[in-house]
Amino acid sequence: MRIHCIIFIAFFWISGIKTVSGSYIPEIIDIGVFSGESIKKFNFTVTHGRYLICNSNHEKLLEITPFTTITLEVNQSNFKVIRNDSVLFTESNITLQGSAFYNSFLLNPYNRNLDQRAYDGDLKVSLRRDVFQLINSVPFESYVAGTVQWESGFNHHDIFYQVQAIIIRTYALRNINRHAHEGFHLCDRVHCQAYYGKVTENYIISAVDRSRGEVIVDNTGRLLNTVYHANCGGQTVNSEDLWTEALPYLRSKKDTYCSDMPGSRWQAQIAERDLRRFLQQRYRYNPSDKEWHGIRGFRQSARRNFLDPGGEVQLRHIREHFGLRSTYFSVKSNGDSLLLTGKGYGHGVGLCQEGAMQRARHGYSRKQILNFYYNHSQIEIWQTELLW
Numbered sequence: 001m002r003i004h005c006i007i008f009i010a011f012f013w014i015s016g017i018k019t020v021s022g023s024y025i026p027e028i029i030d031i032g033v034f035s036g037e038s039i040k041k042f043n044f045t046v047t048h049g050r051y052l053i054c055n056s057n058h059e060k061l062l063e064i065t066p067f068t069t070i071t072l073e074v075n076q077s078n079f080k081v082i083r084n085d086s087v088l089f090t091e092s093n094i095t096l097q098g099s100a101f102y103n104s105f106l107l108n109p110y111n112r113n114l115d116q117r118a119y120d121g122d123l124k125v126s127l128r129r130d131v132f133q134l135i136n137s138v139p140f141e142s143y144v145a146g147t148v149q150w151e152s153g154f155n156h157h158d159i160f161y162q163v164q165a166i167i168i169r170t171y172a173l174r175n176i177n178r179h180a181h182e183g184f185h186l187c188d189r190v191h192c193q194a195y196y197g198k199v200t201e202n203y204i205i206s207a208v209d210r211s212r213g214e215v216i217v218d219n220t221g222r223l224l225n226t227v228y229h230a231n232c233g234g235q236t237v238n239s240e241d242l243w244t245e246a247l248p249y250l251r252s253k254k255d256t257y258c259s260d261m262p263g264s265r266w267q268a269q270i271a272e273r274d275l276r277r278f279l280q281q282r283y284r285y286n287p288s289d290k291e292w293h294g295i296r297g298f299r300q301s302a303r304r305n306f307l308d309p310g311g312e313v314q315l316r317h318i319r320e321h322f323g324l325r326s327t328y329f330s331v332k333s334n335g336d337s338l339l340l341t342g343k344g345y346g347h348g349v350g351l352c353q354e355g356a357m358q359r360a361r362h363g364y365s366r367k368q369i370l371n372f373y374y375n376h377s378q379i380e381i382w383q384t385e386l387l388w
């Protein structure tokens with residue numbers, strides 16, 4: 001049990017966090033939570049354990065126990081810490097450090113569009129451009145479990161959750177220094193991976209635990225870029241079709257397992273004049289009558305990357321602009337509109353979640369599922385490096 005505010009000693013720090021390299025898993029990971037939101041006031045409520053409030057000099061200011069709520073409110077270049085309507089102190093930087101065996105808390109911003117979230121571990125509070133910067137220092141495997149829940153939802157097969165844990169762990173480690181310049185490892189949005197609080201389901205915790213420390217690597221031992229998406233629509237996408245780099249393990253494959261799943265089909269209607277405007281503005285392209293005829297009857301039986309035969313208009317740009325579920329669609333003319341009939345949900349690169357769910361139900365092993373979506377991937381077990 002820790003009774004003092006602990007000063008972490010590490011080899012190399014940037015902006016207050018330890019940057020990570022080498023084949024090990026850090027014991028604790030720092031996640032920027034409510035990242036990108038402008039929070040000026042929030043409540044912190046202890047739900048389990050005890051929390052020490054420590055200032056930037058690691059001095060203990062106060063200890064709080066379950067069901068205690070404190071309010072933190074920005075006050076120019078500092079913030080006030082308030083309990084029962086009285087200001088306890090004013091600081092610019094504090095850590096709420098769990099001091100019992102298991103510690104958890106709730107964060108409840110006053111912003112009307114944000115809901116309360118629950119977390120394990122510690123919370124670092126500081127200011128960045130006059131709003132709160134909130135960093136959840138959480139055991140790495142707790143982060144993986146929370147992210148598995150937010151990225152894949154409830155009531156799936158145990159093998160699917162284990163696969164999801166392996167690729168989420170791998171993705172987190174590969175990208176772990178992405179936000180080092182901001183003072184944390186990863187953000188909590190889809191930019192990194194969705195982590196909107198701690199795991200709540202025991203069956204997800206068990207699945208994550210059964211894959212503890214497991215990551216996937218290529219034959220040189222390098223962590224793979226384990227991107228994933230909801231549903232590929234029957235065919236995954238080559239990495240270079242979406243980004244620039246052709247990765248040997250991210251190859252387009254036919255996937256027969258995701259076709260009857262919720263994300264497999266979609267329809268959308270867009271006005272022809274809106275597409276004309278987009279082509280003109282984005283590409284300076286004014287299709288001839290013959291070219292429009294081609295666009296009105298555009299078909300994809302296998303995935304294509306371009307709308308036009310000349311290979312100028314990228315389908316991914318059309319997807320982004322019109323907010324479509326995927327680039328895997330065909331077109332039919334419908335008066336002044338174009339009716340788009342599409343397959344799949346997401347960018348289509350890497351693992352297809354709904355295909356992987358079905359493969360798990362049909363008895364595929366973790367290795368078989370991972371090898372299908374990430375060619376020649378190998379599972380390795382990485383050890384956790386203790387911070388002290």
Ligand SMILES: [Zn+2]
Nearest residue numbers: 186187191192
């Ligand atoms: Zn991020």
Ligand SMILES: [Zn+2]
Nearest residue numbers: 232258352355
């Ligand atoms: Zn699929």
